[in-house]
Amino acid sequence: MTLTTKLAVSLAADLRSDLDLAAASVPLSWLRRVNLDDGTGAGQADRVFHDRRTLAASDSEDLDLAGVLVDALGNAVTFARVKALIVAAAAGNTNTVVVGGADSNAWATWAGADTDTVVVRPGGLLVVATSDATAYPVTAGTGDLLAVANGGSGTPVTYDIVIIGASA
Numbered sequence: 001m002t003l004t005t006k007l008a009v010s011l012a013a014d015l016r017s018d019l020d021l022a023a024a025s026v027p028l029s030w031l032r033r034v035n036l037d038d039g040t041g042a043g044q045a046d047r048v049f050h051d052r053r054t055l056a057a058s059d060s061e062d063l064d065l066a067g068v069l070v071d072a073l074g075n076a077v078t079f080a081r082v083k084a085l086i087v088a089a090a091a092g093n094t095n096t097v098v099v100g101g102a103d104s105n106a107w108a109t110w111a112g113a114d115t116d117t118v119v120v121r122p123g124g125l126l127v128v129a130t131s132d133a134t135a136y137p138v139t140a141g142t143g144d145l146l147a148v149a150n151g152g153s154g155t156p157v158t159y160d161i162v163i164i165g166a167s168a
Contacts (some may be wrong), residue, residue, distance in 0.1 A: 001073070004036070005034070005035065005045055006033070007034040007129055007164075009033075009129075010025075010030070010031070011030040011065065012028070012030075017029075027147070034131050040166040042133040043135050045164050046165070047077050047078070047079055048071060048077075048162070048164050048165075049066070049069045051161055053148070053158070054156050054158045058150055059150050060149035061148055062102050062103075062145040062147050062148065064137045065078075065079045065145070065165075066138055066139075066141070069163075074138040079144075079166070080138055080165070081136060082107075082110065082136040082138060082163055083130060083131065083135045083164050084129040084163070084164040085110060085126070085127075085128045085129075086125070086127050086129075086131075086159075086161065086162040086163075087099050087120055087160070087161050088126075088156040088160040089123070090123070090157070091123035092151070093158060094157075095150050095152030095153075095154070096119045096120060096121050096151030096157070097119075097147040097148060097149070097150070098117050098147075099118045099126060099148055100117040101114070101115050101117040104145070105141065106147065107144050108143065117147075120159070135166065136149065138165070145166045146163075147156075153163045
């Protein structure tokens with residue numbers, strides 16, 4: 001089993017203003033890529049987990065990055081390092097999706113402190129990615145839980161998650 005990953009984040013924006021005698025335009029085209037070959041070192045990854053998940057109103061879950069998640073082929077996935085984390089909140093959500101801040105054993109190397117969180121608004125996207133060898137370490141039993149929570153009450157939230165990393 002091998003894994004090849006090509007992540008691209010692209011942005012196109014055009015700032016325009018109609019002036020008295022002409023129109024001004026400042027186009028922006030921005031692209032960043034993270035490409036990973038199969039393996040566990042710099043520029044490499046060998047594990048992937050992806051899923052579409054739904055949380056009931058006011059609910060939360062802890063995703064265990066060290067041996068509990070199962071990939072699309074039915075294999076248990078244990079991450080030693082995460083190279084990319086993508087969380088996309090469904091556009092139809094009423095509430096936000098809150099990522100991070102597990103009560104215990106928090107995997108926080110991507111965010112800073114154990115209690116740090118990122119709020120992903122409906123239709124929003126969180127992308128954290130790197131290709132270096134260190135990446136975002138996972139420590140089984142003490143730093144391996146990624147908390148995801150429904151940021152409100154009354155309605156469920158749906159989100160897509162993709163985690164790409166290395167087993168060593």
